[in-house]
Amino acid sequence: MRFLPTFLSLVAVSTAAPTNFFDDAYDFSEGLLDYYSKVSQHINRLRHSKTPVGCDAFKITLPSYASGLKAPDGLSPMYVAIGRGTQNYTCADSTSKSTPAAAGAVANLYNATCMAANFPDLLELIPNLIWNSSVPLDVSTFPRAKIQLPANVDLMGHHFFYDATTPEFNLNIAGGGQYGIAMTKKSGSIDAPSTATKGTYGAVAWLYLTATTGTVGKYKAVYRVDTASGSPPDTCEGQPAEFQMKYSANYYFFGN
Template sequence: MFCKLWVASALCAVALSAPTITIPSGAALPAEVKALSDYFNLLATKVQAGKSMAAAPVCDLSKASLPTASPTALPPPSAGLALKHVAIGRGIQNYTCSTTNASAIPAAIGAVATLFNASCVAATNPDVFALLPGVALGMNLTSDDQTTLAPANLAISGHHYFSNLTTPLFNLDTTAMQLGVAPCAKNNSVSAPTNAIKGQANQGNGAVAWLKLTARDGTTGNLEEVYRVNTAGGNPPATCAGMPAAFEVQYAAEYWFYEKP
């Protein structure tokens, strides 16, 4: 997959018009503020450097590199697979709790997220891309029908949800692109790095694990494997003390989709 990275914007598919941004009232955590500051400082540097380029670079996904910097590395993509799409996921992790046992551990019951197309950013500006989950977590989506992710104005490329308690599903079929649908099973899991952004205010319990997922029967678009990496937020409290029977925790992450060509 290829697209042009226009010099004036420094990011493919990113417009420098003023997006509608909502910063949560409790988002002024040092890590979130730093992520936002680092993002805009780095973006300004990229734009300035782009002004001296003779031509716009080409977005080639073969140049994108899946992150592996976790306490224990996830297994690499299987031989013969090619990177098809990269997205920033912004959504919620869902949990249930016992209301009669304060020491019980919250139980995960799936997640819901909107996926935003970040393929060109991952391929051409990996340093900017690495900041996006932390930046995205510091921004609330302004409405259910929001079509871009601020501040990068990344367009929606799909949705993530669970079709049942054990099947995470990724739907990458939109009006703009038909990339496939993948119900998945967990193949491997490792803890997020200790320096990962822990979460929004009052939900700073840590970043959810990094995952390798494999496609199940019913997958379309030749999708084979999905990675969730560079996570920010999403973990529940350690126990159910003071928690309702059901609750959600905000999170963001990178999602990498691999296909069999």
């Protein structure tokens, strides 16, 4: 599996580097420290394990801390993707009398299925680490664009809105994987927990989305969890007519 060699090389660098190496190179933070600590623990465990590391989606479960959302009863896990992009908003005017209105979202989706199956504790940390990172949204980077993250994950597709109320997850990319298309509608939500990375104004809600007409493949439900940032200010004061807020999240895809 390609993910494990990535772990080993990262730990080798982290143990050999000067104390202040990561300060300039990676803006080393408490979050990254926690991430690398867990990486090291997994490496030590795997060195003494006789069980091979695979990439079996059936091992994936929706995180227990997302219990406030409807459970995927009777459905099977298909894929998990890390999303990084923007939540988009509009303002009628730039005064405190107006409030930002949601105007969809745009994000790259990176295939984290193997990570979710084997290292869910690492996956949980990733949105908080990358929400403010520089990630290309240009389709010319397909299909091998990689997220700027200490993990080996490939671009899987795009998330955007087909219309004002239809979040689309297009997982068919030219020259890459053909994973289908999930056309969805919002069917439930809960507030992001207080531990979520808030960014400037807060983390966007966690969502339960259900598949609608136009879906290609066996998709029945999509969950957005582990959100980081993305919320708008309370009012439109000083804001342009259209603006974006960076965000990241983990997306769990279920089907039958």
